[in-house]
Amino acid sequence: MSALLEIIGLQKSFGGLVVTDDIHLALEAGARHALIGPNGAGKTTLVGLLSGIIAPTSGQILLAGSDITRWTPQDRVKAGLVRTFQINSLFPGLTVQQNVLLALSEHLGASAQFWRPIGAQRALFDRARAVLDWVGLGAYTDRRVSDLPYGPQRLVEFAIALSLEPKVLLLDEPAAGVPAADAARLLAAIEQLPSDVAVLMIEHDMRLVRRFARSVTVLVGGSILVSGSPDEVMSDAEVHRVYLGRAGDAGGARHA
Amino acid sequence: MSRALALIARAAIWLSLAAVVLIFPDELSFATAIVVMALFALSLDLLLGYAGIISMGHAVFFGIGAYAAGWLALAGWQEPLSALFLAALAAALAALAIGPLLLRFTGLPLIMVTFVLGVILYEAANKATAITGGDNGLTGFGFAPLFGVFRWSVFNRVEYLYALAFLCAAYHLTRRIVASPFGLALEGIRENATRMMLVGAPVRKHLLRVYVLSAFLAGLAGALGTVTTRFVSLSVFSINSSIDVVVMLVLGGVASLHGPIIGAAVYMIVHHLAAQWNPYHWMFVIGALLLLVVRIGRGGIVGIIAALAKRDRDAARSHAR
Numbered sequence: 001m002s003a004l005l006e007i008i009g010l011q012k013s014f015g016g017l018v019v020t021d022d023i024h025l026a027l028e029a030g031a032r033h034a035l036i037g038p039n040g041a042g043k044t045t046l047v048g049l050l051s052g053i054i055a056p057t058s059g060q061i062l063l064a065g066s067d068i069t070r071w072t073p074q075d076r077v078k079a080g081l082v083r084t085f086q087i088n089s090l091f092p093g094l095t096v097q098q099n100v101l102l103a104l105s106e107h108l109g110a111s112a113q114f115w116r117p118i119g120a121q122r123a124l125f126d127r128a129r130a131v132l133d134w135v136g137l138g139a140y141t142d143r144r145v146s147d148l149p150y151g152p153q154r155l156v157e158f159a160i161a162l163s164l165e166p167k168v169l170l171l172d173e174p175a176a177g178v179p180a181a182d183a184a185r186l187l188a189a190i191e192q193l194p195s196d197v198a199v200l201m202i203e204h205d206m207r208l209v210r211r212f213a214r215s216v217t218v219l220v221g222g223s224i225l226v227s228g229s230p231d232e233v234m235s236d237a238e239v240h241r242v243y244l245g246r247a248g249d250a251g252g253a254r255h256a
Numbered sequence: 257m258s259r260a261l262a263l264i265a266r267a268a269i270w271l272s273l274a275a276v277v278l279i280f281p282d283e284l285s286f287a288t289a290i291v292v293m294a295l296f297a298l299s300l301d302l303l304l305g306y307a308g309i310i311s312m313g314h315a316v317f318f319g320i321g322a323y324a325a326g327w328l329a330l331a332g333w334q335e336p337l338s339a340l341f342l343a344a345l346a347a348a349l350a351a352l353a354i355g356p357l358l359l360r361f362t363g364l365p366l367i368m369v370t371f372v373l374g375v376i377l378y379e380a381a382n383k384a385t386a387i388t389g390g391d392n393g394l395t396g397f398g399f400a401p402l403f404g405v406f407r408w409s410v411f412n413r414v415e416y417l418y419a420l421a422f423l424c425a426a427y428h429l430t431r432r433i434v435a436s437p438f439g440l441a442l443e444g445i446r447e448n449a450t451r452m453m454l455v456g457a458p459v460r461k462h463l464l465r466v467y468v469l470s471a472f473l474a475g476l477a478g479a480l481g482t483v484t485t486r487f488v489s490l491s492v493f494s495i496n497s498s499i500d501v502v503v504m505l506v507l508g509g510v511a512s513l514h515g516p517i518i519g520a521a522v523y524m525i526v527h528h529l530a531a532q533w534n535p536y537h538w539m540f541v542i543g544a545l546l547l548l549v550v551r552i553g554r555g556g557i558v559g560i561i562a563a564l565a566k567r568d569r570d571a572a573r574s575h576a577r
Contacts, residue, residue, distance in 0.1 A: 051454060077456035089454075091447035094440075102444040103455040105437040111457060114438035114465075121437070164455060 002065060004029045004198045005050075005081070005168045010059035012042075012049055019045050020056070021223040027168065027198040034209045034230075035202045037219035038242070043202045044086055046219070047172050051083040052076050063168065080167030084157050084174060086202070092146035096137055099145055099156055100128045103163035127163070134192060135159045136185045151182030158186060162193075169193070171201040175208055187211060206234070270424050277413055284412035290524045291419040292481045295426055297504045297516030299473030302430055304502075305511030306439065307466045308446030309359070312367050312498055313374030314474055317347040319381070319493035321475025323388065325482035329397035336399045336418070340479045347475020348468050355467045359460060362449070371495070378493040394488040408486070415484035422480055423517070426473055431513055433469070442466055507546055509556030518557050 003026035012020040019042045027033055035043055048054035050061060052073035061069045063081055071079070091099050104124050105111045118124065132138050135155045140148060145156055158174060171190075175183040183205075190199065190212065203209050209216065209230065216233040218225040220242050226233055233239055276287050296318050303309045324343035333339055354373070361369050381388045388394070401407045406414045433439050441462050444452045452459050482488050491497060500523070508519020526545060530538035553560045 053450075053454075073453050074456045074458060077454060083454065085451075089448060089451045091444050091451065093447050094443060098440060098443075101437075102440055102452070102457075105440060106452075106455045106457045110437040111441040111462070112438060114433050114436045116437075117432070117435040118437045118440055119435065124437075160451075160455060 003027055004064055006062040008060040011057045013057050019222050023224060029196045029198055031198040032212055032214045033200050034213035034216045035219060041219040042222040043219055044172055047083055047170050050170055082161045082164045082166035083170040084161045084172055086172040088153050088157050090145050090156055095142050095144055096156055097128055097141045100131050100159050100163050103160045104128055107164045131159050131163050135189045150177060151179045154178045166197060168198045173202050175205060273420055277416055284416045288412055288416045288419050288484050290521050291423050292477050294517040294520035295423045295477035296474055297501050297520045298426055299470045300501050300505050301516045303470040306434055307442040310367050311370040313370035314501055315493055315497040316374055316377050317471040317474035318478040320347040320350050321478030322482045322488050322492040325479035326394040326488040329399055334400045336402055336483050343479035344472045344476040348472035351468045351471030355464045359463045374495050374498050381490055381493050393490055398486055399483050419480050419484055507549055507556055509558030512558045515556050515558045
């Protein structure tokens with residue numbers, strides 16, 4: 001059985017500082033994998049490497065069997081590898097609907113059309129509506145993103161990614177700083193993803209990890225400490241020592 | 257219904273602009289110059305307002321269009337429609353050549369690079385007197401009557417309507433473009449270029465397209481100036497011209513399409529009146545005006561009008577309640 005996303009010996013160093021050290025990881029179709037680890041463990045760097053914003057020093061990334069290690073970020077997105085950002089990266093001056101339309105129009109190859117008004121493209125609008133309803137943003141459609149509270153903004157971040165119909169979805173702390181109600185909406189939306197989509201989520205909130213993940217990897221100091229089922233990982237003594245224990249409370253550890 | 261009303265309102269505005277021919281028959285040369293600058297400012301709005309690319313050297317394309325039309329006429333190509341098109345095309349090709357180099361930059365470096373490019377081209381044109389005429393510019397050419405019928409004359413009636421028709425066409429073209437998926441993609445790049453890349457957008461390609469398009473319109477404006485005045489001055493390339501057009505745009509309102517047209521008109525009329533009042537300190541009046549408009553509200557004159565209209569509507573609504 002071949003993995004949808006496979007990371008082989010991925011390494012990244014800045015000068016003498018190794019931030020990603022020999023990472024091996026495979027996600028099957030339908031995976032719900034959580035990546036946890038203390039601050040500075042290299043989690044966001046890994047997402048940067050996978051999405052193509054950072055070039056690896058060595059190693060390989062395979063997506064559905066093809067080597068994408070040297071692909072541009074754009075080509076990776078087109079191939080179905082989509083990420084969200086830990087710190088919102090939205091189009092603040094545009095409306096919620098326009099944020100989603102932008103992504104949809106690129107995804108469906110409409111963005112080079114300069115003559116047909118976007119307002120006349122029913123199909124785009126219908127899909128935008130479907131995505132917004134999916135994440136529970138229907139009430140915010142025509143609001144400017146910069147005018148929204150933080151919780152709904154996080155959902156826009158997620159909605160943009162969903163519009164791109166990912167095969168592999170990388171979520172970088174999707175619920176960080178989000179009120180409980182919006183976090184629940186987010187989780188519900190993730191649960192509605194097609195079952196063959198592989199999801200890799202970086203998260204600090206252990207309750208969220210327990211609800212979401214079927215497998216967990218703990219990253220410490222740029223390398224993998226342990227991988228396994230949530231129960232295995234959370235009962236691992238070493239994990240407790242370096243990570244969970246440090247926050248004092250394994251059940252609700254939550255870093256900023 | 258409201259769409260039909262908007263269409264009628266728009267038609268009425270353009271017709272009243274055409275009526276300037278009857279209302280101010282003695283000011284048509286000045287009115288034509290305003291129309292030319294309005295088109296130039298419109299071309300910059302597409303680039304700066306929508307795609308967020310700040311260019312301090314947009315006169316490069318205005319100048320290329322102006323000179324190309326002059327050279328064509330001197331070489332004997334005097335049909336005023338095709339000459340205009342070819343001159344604009346020359347500006348677009350220049351943008352296609354330098355765009356890939358320029359569009360690697362953003363922010364302050366981009367401002368500096370476009371600025372320096374403008375200075376270099378101006379100095380080069382100044383030295384190349386054999387082809388640019390240097391300080392004397394290009395003179396001694398004319399254009400064939402429009403459609404073979406309407407003759408150019410000192411009364412500037414044909415000139416004004418001809419320029420206005422192109423402004424009207426360019427306005428509707430840009431309107432169409434900014435309402436398209438491509439137009440939305442440009443706004444996406446302005447708002448967040450990194451995220452655009454990560455929704456799979458070909459950011460550089462989008463930017464090059466809009467750059468070429470904007471240069472085409474700037475070149476068209478320059479060529480309109482040449483055809484309507486039968487003269488090209490070296491000042492078409494000047495840095496002042498690049499800066500003036502940015503000021504007009506900011507004054508009128510960025511990313512609104514009405515903004516550049518209103519801004520160009522207000523700037524040139526105030527300049528005209530202030531220069532009559534005091535030929536040395538007119539800049540002071542423009543500066544004060546710009547300061548005032550920017551201070552009162554973002555979005556220039558158009559933004560202030562929109563804010564006032566909104567306040568009126570809100571007041572009427574709360575009154576009704």
